[in-house]
Amino acid sequence: MTLTEKDSQYLWHPYTQHKTSQTPIAISRGEGALLWDENNKEYIDAIASWWVNPFGHSNKIIADAIYKQLTTLEHVLFGGFTHEPAINVAEKLIEILPKNQQKIFFSDNGSTAVEVAIKVALQYFFNKGEKRTTIIAFENAFHGDTFAAMAASGISFYTQAFQGMFIDVVRIPVPIKGQEQESFDALRNVIQNHNCAGFIFEPLVQGAAGMVMYEPEALAKLIQICSQNKVLTIADEVMTGFGKTGKTFAMDYVSEVPDMICLSKALTGGTIPMAITTFTQEVFDAFYDDDINKALFHGHTFTANPTGCAAALASIDLLQTEEMQANIQRINASHLNFQKKIEKHSKVITARTLGVIFAVEIKSDSDESYYGSMRTKLYNFFIENGIVLRPVGNIVYILPPYIMTDEQLQKVYKTIEEAIEMV
Numbered sequence: 001m002t003l004t005e006k007d008s009q010y011l012w013h014p015y016t017q018h019k020t021s022q023t024p025i026a027i028s029r030g031e032g033a034l035l036w037d038e039n040n041k042e043y044i045d046a047i048a049s050w051w052v053n054p055f056g057h058s059n060k061i062i063a064d065a066i067y068k069q070l071t072t073l074e075h076v077l078f079g080g081f082t083h084e085p086a087i088n089v090a091e092k093l094i095e096i097l098p099k100n101q102q103k104i105f106f107s108d109n110g111s112t113a114v115e116v117a118i119k120v121a122l123q124y125f126f127n128k129g130e131k132r133t134t135i136i137a138f139e140n141a142f143h144g145d146t147f148a149a150m151a152a153s154g155i156s157f158y159t160q161a162f163q164g165m166f167i168d169v170v171r172i173p174v175p176i177k178g179q180e181q182e183s184f185d186a187l188r189n190v191i192q193n194h195n196c197a198g199f200i201f202e203p204l205v206q207g208a209a210g211m212v213m214y215e216p217e218a219l220a221k222l223i224q225i226c227s228q229n230k231v232l233t234i235a236d237e238v239m240t241g242f243g244k245t246g247k248t249f250a251m252d253y254v255s256e257v258p259d260m261i262c263l264s265k266a267l268t269g270g271t272i273p274m275a276i277t278t279f280t281q282e283v284f285d286a287f288y289d290d291d292i293n294k295a296l297f298h299g300h301t302f303t304a305n306p307t308g309c310a311a312a313l314a315s316i317d318l319l320q321t322e323e324m325q326a327n328i329q330r331i332n333a334s335h336l337n338f339q340k341k342i343e344k345h346s347k348v349i350t351a352r353t354l355g356v357i358f359a360v361e362i363k364s365d366s367d368e369s370y371y372g373s374m375r376t377k378l379y380n381f382f383i384e385n386g387i388v389l390r391p392v393g394n395i396v397y398i399l400p401p402y403i404m405t406d407e408q409l410q411k412v413y414k415t416i417e418e419a420i421e422m423v
Contacts, residue, residue: 002026003038025383030057033404035388045388046412048401051207051239053270055318056403062269062314069310078106078303085309092316093278096248098257101278105296106304110238111144113262113275114200116298117234118148118167120260120279121198124232124286127294132197134168136190136231141171142208143200143236152200155208170194174206175218187222191229198259199226200234203250204354207239210395211359213352216253223256232283233258238275242266243319243328244399246355259283269315274308327402331356334406335398338413347420359397362420378419385415 001009003026013024026038033056035043048054055062069085076083090104107113118135125132135152142158143149150159151166159166170190175183190196203219206212226233235258240250244266247253251261260283264275287296302308318324335358342360343351349361364374375391382389389396389412396416400409 003028022380032056032058033401033408041386043383043386043388044404044408044412045401046404047388047390047397047399048266049270049388050265051244051399052265054243054266054402055269055315055324056401057270059269059271059318061318062271062311065310065314066271066307069307073306075302075305075307077301079299083304083306083309085306085313086304089276089304089309089312089316092313093263093276096316096320097261097278098249098251100257100259100280101261102281103279103284105277105279106300107275107277107298108300108302109144109273109275110236110262110264111146111149112300113238113264113277114143114149114152114234114236115146116277116296117236117260117262118152118198118200119298120277120283120287120296121232121234122167123296124283125197127286127289130195132195134170134190134194134196136187136196136199136226137169137171138174138201138206139171140174140206140209140212141200141202142206143202144238168194170196174212174214175222176212176214180215180218180221183218184221184225187225191225191231196229196231198232198234199223200236203235203237203240204245204253205240205250205357208392210361210392211352211357211397211399213354213359216255220254220256223254223258227256232260234260234262236262238262238264242315243324243402244355244357246328246332248319267315268308268311269318271311271315272305272308273302274305274312324402328356330406331400331402331404331409334409342413342417342420345417345420347423356402357397357399359395360416360420362394362396362423364394364423374423377423381419381422382415385418387412387415389416 004023027035028038029036033045035045105116107116137152139154141154143152151169154171172186173183223233235251237249241263259280261278268274287294332355335353339351339353347363349363351360374394378391
C-alpha cells in the first residue's frame with residue numbers, strides 16, 4: 001500500500017470533509033523552502049507549513065539543539081520542578097517582548113496559549129471579587145479551536161455546531177482604514193453595556209480572515225480605551241510573532257502595550273509543538289495569594305518540555321542573526337515590488353503587504369466562500385504547479401520561510417499571476 005492509501009485507511013485530518021476532499025499528498029522529506037512527496041515531486045512551501053517554519057525545513061542548527069537536549073534531559077514534569085531550558089527561554093523572551101511583560105506560562109499550541117489568556121482574564125476579576133464574564137473580539141477573528149479560543153473566533157462555519165455552549169463574547173468591527181471610528185465607538189459601547197474582562201485581538205493582521213490588515217495607531221487607540229476602563233488586553237501573536245510583520249512582534253509597531261501576549265507557531269522554528277502566554281506583573285499578582293483557590297489551575301503534561309525549549313532558544317537566536325533579518329527585509333522588498341505590479345491587474349480587487357506577508361484579493365463571479373469553488377480551483381492549480389498555497393476564498397496569500405530564495409519567490413509570483421488569468 002502507498003502512504004496515501006494507508007492514510008485513507010487510518011487517519012482523520014484537520015479541516016477536512018473526507019467524503020468530498022481530495023487524497024492528501026504524502027510528503028516524504030523537506031529541506032529549506034522545499035518539500036518532496038512520495039513520488040519525488042517537488043513543492044515550494046510558500047506558507048511555511050501553516051506559518052511555523054521561518055527558517056525552512058530540516059534546519060540543522062535547530063536539529064542539533066534538539067539532539068543535544070535529548071541526550072541530556074528530554075522531559076520532566078513542570079509541576080513542582082523547573083529546568084534550565086525553560087528559564088533560558090523565559091529570560092530570552094523577556095529581553096525582546098514589550099517591556100511590561102514579566103511572567104511566562106508554557107502550554108502546547110496556539111489555541112491553548114489563547115485558552116490560558118482568556119481563563120486568566122476571567123479569573124483575574126474573579127480573584128478580585130468582581131464578576132466580569134464578557135470577552136471582546138474582532139469580527140472574523142480566528143484564535144484557535146479549543147473552546148474559549150473557538151468562542152472568541154468569528155468564522156461561523158467553524159463554530160456553528162457549538163452555538164449556545166460558549167463563554168460570552170461580543171464582537172466589534174476591525175479598524176481597517178477609513179472605518180477606525182466605527183471600531184472605537186463599538187468598543188466603548190460594548191464596555192459600557194457589558195461586564196467586560198478582556199479584549200483579544202490579532203495585532204495588525206487577521207490571518208485566517210485572509211490577511212486583513214489595519215494600522216498600529218488604530219490598535220493603540222483600542223488598547224487605550226480598554227486601559228481607561230480597566231479591561232485586560234490580549235495580543236494573539238501566534239501567527240504574527242517572530243518576524244512575520246517585519247519586526248519581532250507586531251506589537252513592536254504599536255505605541256501601547258497589552259496585558260498578555262500569546263505565542264506559538266514559529267516559536268520553535270516549526271519543529272516541536274509549544275506555546276507561551278506572557279503576562280504583566282500586575283496580572284500575575286492577582287493570582288499570588290495565601291488562598292490556594294486563587295492560583296491558576298491550568299497545566300499540560302508537556303508544559304515547558306525541555307526539548308521544545310531548546311528548539312525555541314535556537315529559533316530565537318536564528319531570528320536575531322543579521323542574515324535572517326536581512327532575509328526578512330529582502331522578502332518584504334520583493335513582495336512590495338510584486339504588489340505594485342499585480343494591484344494594477346483588472347482581476348485584482350486589492351493587494352497588501354506587511355513584512356513577509358503578502359495577500360491579493362481576486363475578483364470573481366463564482367462562489368467566494370472560505371472553502372468555495374474558486375478556492376478549490378486555485379488550490380488545485382497551485383498544487384499542480386508545485387506550490388503550497390492555501391487560498392482563503394478569493395484571497396491568495398504568501399507567508400514564506402525567511403530563507404526562500406529570490407528564484408523561488410519569483411516562481412510563486414509567476415504562478416499566482418497565471419492563476420489570476422485562469423479564474
